[in-house]
Amino acid sequence: MGYLFYQPHNAHRVEVDGRQLLFHVPTTALFEIDRLDTDVLDLFADRRQVSAADVRDRFEGRVDPDLVTERIRALLDLDIVTDGRPPRAERPPVRIETFPLTTMVLNVNTGCNLSCTYCYKEDLDTPSKGRRMELETAKRSIELLLAESPDRDSYNIVFFGGEPLSNLALIRDVVAYAEDRFGALGKRVDFTLTTNATLLTEEIVDWLNAHRFGLTVSMDGPRALHDRNRRTVGGKGTYDVVAAKARMLLERYTARPVGGRVTLTRGVTAVTEIWDHLKNDIGFHEVGFAPVTSGPVAPFNLTGDDLATVFDEMKRLGRYYRDEALNGRNIGFSNMHQLMTDLHEGRSKALPCGAGLGMLAVDHEGGLNLCHRFTGSGMDTYGTVDTGIEKAKLARFIEDRADRTDKGCSTCRIRNLCAGGCYHESYAHFSDPMKPTYHYCDLMRDWVDFGIGVYGDLIAGAPAFFTDHIMPRRAYGK
Incomplete structure (x- = not known):
């Protein structure tokens, strides 16, 4: 053979309790490898270009040459090693010709009865000035x-705000219209809503239950942490009201599991304490965490030590997740659930999410936005509900964002799990949604490495956890 060349950006090794795992970056597949695989990879990592003589020097007299050849061929098949020909493209360039929408987010009211200090919404109004969507x-x-x-057979309509329940009359009318419209076509429609819970009543909860809404409640933990940022327009803490309403909701709601969503900001980083309160004291089925690193109010953004603390706390809770999962128990940590799902399904993403492709967000005036985070922002819109999607413009944005040429993503080991990160995060941090979220790349790589280790432990020690707890999340839209 001539020289063979190592492609390190396509392979990443992780050790889990003495076991060697190989993460195949292009496909996000995970393999357990033995000592010979490790030795062959070490040879290529040491030399970067390897000749037949190099292989003989390393293995002759120790290993059957046919076995070594077999392992090298496997690496060639995976494009971890190449014979000098140009490496295979991971996927053809993204070309958008159609927009297979499944989800429409309706920004039903810009008004909100809370004044959360970290809110990213650029179109947020006080309740009296809220701009409401028309039917x-x-x-x-x-x-x-x-x-x-x-x-399609099924669709999803998401109600967002402000506080969406402040325009409940519209939501009721939309549900009635959608159920009739989709039902007449023999199609299914699901409804999703994120709420601060303050406006919930027993009657509203029962109505939401009857229409099987997927519900998420925004709540930031115990009183001292929640009230730090989630306050009324008049500046009062909202914990007591939200906790009481959430408990009432969870006691009455039977249609689908209800999740809690936590916003982590400077000073609100106690992930395990927050999870314990929301899961075990309040009773949410799952709890998910969203670190704020690029909000418009800089004092609340996590940077430096605070951001590192958050990821350390996430891993601390992740280890508890793993330990409980090994005993068949699910602690409802949404971030770990999502990472386990991505690894188990072998997802290889060209784009970070379905924004602009499978999902669009409609602002109160009917403008089409990339996602709900962009409504009311300075970001371009892509048509209106009256004129339709500006398809050439939107396609160009998605195609350009998916192009990793000359970006750090092109050789990053988590490029097909992260896919450059959230568009809005980039917009808020860099004023440019085209840029990857470079400001937390190292932390994300470390988080994924941690997840690979957890995944390896669970596959070896509790494979039934995936069929019992991870895959059923699909049934309720997680």
């Missing part, structure tokens, strides 16, 4: 969804 705008949003994806 005709919502109807046209639904018709656009059907027009773009007429052959």
Whole structure:
């Protein structure tokens, strides 16, 4: 043979309790490897270009040459090693010709009865000044969804705000219209809503239950942490009201599991304490955490030591997740659930999410936004519910964002799990949604490495956890 060349950006090794795992970066597949695999990879890592003589020097007299050849061929098949020909492209360039929408987010009211100090929403108003979506705008949003994806069996309508329940009359009307419209076509429609819980009543909860809403409650933990940022317009803490309403909701709601969503900001980083309170004291089925690193109010953004603390805390809770999972128990840590799902399904993503492709967000005036985070921002819109999607413009954005040429993502080991990170995070941090989220790349790589280790432990010690607890999340849209 001539020279063989190592492609280190396609392979990443992780050790888990003495076991060697190989993460195949292009496909996000995970393999357990033996001593010979390790020795062959070490040879290529040491030399970067390897000749037949190098192979003989390393293995002759120790290992059957046919076995070594077999392992090298496997590395060639995985494009971890190449014979000098140009490496295979991981996937063809992204070309967008259609927009297979499944989800429409309706920004039903810019008004909110809370004044959370870290809120990223650029169009947020006080309750009295809230700009409400009209029913005709919502109807046209639904018709656009059907027009773009007429052959799907199921769809999702998300209600967002402000506080969406502050325009409950519209939500009721939209649900009635959608159930009739989709039902007449023999199609399924699901409804999703994120709420601060303050406006919930028993009657509202029962109505949401009857229509099987997927519900998430925004809550930041015990009183001292929650009240630090989640306050009324008048500046009062909201913990007591939210906790009481959340407990009432969880006692009455039977349609689907209800999750809690936590916003982590400077000074609110006690992940394990927050999870314990929301899961075990309040009773949420799952708890997920969203670190704020690029909000418009800089004093609340996590940077430096605070951000490192958050990821250390996430790993601390992740180890507890692993230990309980090894005994068949699910502690409801959404971030770990998602990472385990990505690794188990072998997802290899060209794009970070479905924003702009499978999902669009409609602002109160009918403008089409990349996602709900962009409504009211300075970011371009991509048409209206009246004129339709500006397809060439939106396709160009998605294609350009997916192009990793000359970006750090091109050789990053988590490029097909992260896919450059959240568009809005980049927009808020760099004023440019085209840039990857470079500001936490190292932490994300460390988080994924941690997840690979947990995944390896669970596959070896509790494979049934995936069928019992991870895959059923698909049934309720997680």
